Amino acid sequence: MTVTAPTATPYGAWPSPVDAATAAAHDGSPEYVGVVGDEVWWTAPRPAEEGRRALVRRRADGTEDSPLPPPWNVRSRVIEYGGTPWAGAIVDDSPLIVFVHHGDQRLHVFRPDRPDIPPRPLTPLSAVGGGLRWADLTLHPERGEVWAVLEEFTGEGPSDCRRLPAAVPLDGSAAEDRGAVRELAPAAQRFVTGPRLSPDGRRAAWLAWDHPLMPWDGTELRVADVTADGLLGPARTLIGGPEESVAQVEWAPDGTLLAATDRTGWWNLHRVDPATGEAVNLCPRDEEFGNALWKLGHRWFRPLDNGLVAVLHGVGALRLALLDPASGELTEAGGPWTEWNPSLAVVGTRVVGVAASARTSYEIVELDAATGRTRVIGSAHHDTVDPAYLPEAADRVFTGPGGREVHAHVYPPRNPAATGDGPAPYVVWAHGGPTSRAAMVLDLEIAYFTSRGIGVAEVNYGGSTGYGRAYRNRLREQWGVVDVEDCAAVAQGLVAEGAADPARLAVRGGSAGGWTSAAALTTSSTYACGTVIYPILDLTSWTSAGGETHDFESRYLESLIGPFEEVPERYRDRSPVNLADRITVPFLLLQGLDDVICPPVQCERLLAAVAGRGIPHAYLSFAGESHGFRRLDTMVACLEAELSLYGQVFGFAPQGVPLLELTT
Structure with a gap:
């Protein structure tokens, strides 16, 4: 077989089979896995179906189907990030499923083996504020109820709400009657799980x-x-x-x-x-x-009937094991998976979860605790593109200010048909949260850049989860400082070892990562450009008093920045909207117009502050998108715009991508 030598091609312009549509079509992962009798169910993303979450059923014979067609969208909005949106059980010899429909947030019930009978509502609508919302469902057919967390709005403000455990009758008697919903306990705390x-x-x-x-x-x-x-x-x-x-x-x-x-x-x-x-x-x-409990109903462990406990454990990445509580002994599950989502379910000796690796997408994996055998039973990974075009990921530790450790995943450029000359351009990705973590898994959005000759470094900066409480606490009152410094330390470390070009560095992130990216552009000279996605930009307004975010995170800044009444100047002096005169490089701003977590008004303030200053920039906003883009066309537009920005700044001509118009 003849092997063709790679062709010397400018970084960023390498020919790649990973187009934006391919990358966007594979965005997201299965979630909320559960067992109903001998069947396994979960929710799955459908970017091409207006970004809905489908409910997937894997029958005992291994066949899969989605019993709820569009526009049914199984997704909860409790605390805006949601939680377990469905529950099921065998009732009268067939599955009975209760789920939250995103469009109205009502609970609905249906019998998947009776497709002639459509889902019917179990809970009423509410005209007040955000209405009635439900998450962390548990079905109790013996009681004739489904138990859940009820989030009920009492006014029009984002914090005019109460949360409590509640029971909804399965007979439909509460579908139009709020009084038929049983409040199991008083709303004594602001937040509860099911x-x-x-x-x-x-x-x-x-x-x-x-x-x-x-x-x-x-x-x-x-x-x-x-x-x-x-x-x-x-x-x-x-x-x-x-x-x-x-x-x-x-x-x-x-x-x-x-x-x-x-x-x-x-x-x-x-x-x-x-x-x-x-x-x-x-x-x-x-x-x-x-x-970190970002979604109600996350499960990192599940007890088995035989006394063992299925656990996810580790430093950074979590892996599946069986724990013997009597001896403390851990027996690791076999297989190639290196990252597991907090979505474990058990039945008998079977443990079912959602797992991936740096070369495979998220799959539904089953462990038989009796035999130790693991196997993929759903959402099986298939190579969408030639694996030769995927990056070789590396889990790295860099040195930050004061000698502190900074964890990161590095994805160098990789393409069998092309090679570059000298150090490559790199984009530093800052994850959201910020109390969260970037997982080292196959992500075709990363491959979209690396296969074209642009490296990516995902930084798990101080404050990230997976490395103990002390590492998380590094960000206390230091948001906008430690995260920015750690991202710069990774970029500078890659430059020092000759991998990255110091003149062609970018920073990119969404949500809290959008904050870090914007803060980096206003306080650091490390980057030549940046991509800022549904960001936090004005700290003073992003509080309960400012009213520009939702209830769950409305006082998050008291730990990340400090109590506002004690350090108001810190809120003012770290906000990118107040530092816009320090932005000297081009940037791309991406925003969903339905976002209530990081609303568009924050982007509008930044745009007003940079208008007429001669800084090339672009703003793309998307109707129907909220916090976290889910629609195929939106994600395609964003990826292509981002690549165009890098081409204009780094000096290459990306093929087949519309030119992003930059204004000043």
């Missing part, structure tokens, strides 16, 4: 926390008796507090509680006595067995 019933049905456990805490700062594990009328009695706090984050709670088969708590500085798995609150660490390690 209640978990004990094996004997006599008690329930859940997590709760209040402003200004975020769930990774401090939560409480609460337990209450179930009364004779099916309500939750007075609740007791077993563990947790302002400096202890309990990320998940589940009942073990023996009636004790299992909880992932970071009281040791790491989210370790503990057995908690429901009577006394005594907590015993089942596997003491400087590793995480949990993570």
Whole structure:
């Protein structure tokens, strides 16, 4: 076989089979996996179907289908980031499924084996504010109910709401009657997770926390008796507090509680006595067995009937293992998967999860705990493009200011048909959150750039999850400082080792990553341009007092920046809208017009501040998009615009991409 030598081609202009449509079509991952009888169900992205989330059913014979056609969209808006939006059980010998439809946020019920009967609503609409919303569903057919977290708006403001555990009858009697929804407990805390019933049905456990805490700062594990009328009695706090984050709670088969708590500085798995609150660490390690609770219903561990516990654990990336609580021994699951989503389900000896690797997309993976065998059972990865065009990812640690460690994933340019001359252009990606983490998995958006000769470095800057509480706490009152410094340290480290061209560096990020990108453009001379996506730009307005964000994060800045009443100047002096005169390089601004988390008005202020200053820039806004782009056409437009920006700044001509018009 003749092997063709790669052709010397300018970086950025390498011919690539990874076009924007291919990359966008494979954006997103399966989520919220669950077991209904012998079947496995999950939600999956459908970018080409206006970005909806489809409900996927894998039958016992291995066949897959989506029983809910468009426009059904299984997605919750509780705390805007949502949570488990469906639940199912076998009732009268066939599946019964309850789900949240994104369009109206009502609970609906349907029988997938009766396609002649359409889904019917279980909950009413509300004309007040954001209405009634539901998440973290648990089906209790023996009670004739589905239990969930109810988020109910009481006014038109983003924080005019209450949250509490509630029960909805399955007979449809609450479909037009708010009074038929049973409130299981008072709305005593600002935020709660869905209640978990004990094996004997006599008690329930859940997590709760209040402003200004975020769930990774401090939560409480609460337990209450179930009364004779099916309500939750007075609740007791077993563990947790302002400096202890309990990320998940589940009942073990023996009636004790299992909880992932970071009281040791790491989210370790503990057995908690429901009577006394005594907590015993089942596997003491400087590793995480949990993570940041951004969505209600995330599960990093699940107990099995045989006494073992399926756990996700590790430093940085989490991997699947079986924990023997008696000995503390971990038995690792086999297979090539290096990243697992917090979406574990169990039935019998089967553990089902969502996993990926640097060379494979997210798949539905099953572990048989009895045999140790793992296999892909759904959403199987298929090579969309020749793997030779995919980057060779590397998990790296760089040195930041003061000698601190900075974690990053580096994706050098790679293309079998082309080669460049000298150091390559690089884009530094700052993840959202900021209390989150970039996973090292196959991402065709990254390959879209690397296959063209542009390297990508994803930075898990100080404040990221996966590396213990001390690493997370680096960002306390230092947002806009530590994250910016760490991203620059990675860029400069790549320059120092000869991989990156110091004159062709860019920064890019969305949401909190958009903040970091914008802050970097106003405070750092490292980058030649930047891409800022649905960002936070005005700290003073992005608070509960300012009213320009949703309730969940409305007091997040008290830990990231400091209490506003004590350090108002810090809010002013770090906001990119107030530092626009320091922006000296071109930038691209991308924004969804329906975004209530980071609203368009923040972008409009920045644009007004840079208008007429001679800084080349472009602003693309998208109707129908909220926080996180989901539609195929939107993502295609964004990728092509971003590549065009880099071409104009870095000096190459991308092929087949519309020219992005930059204004000054």
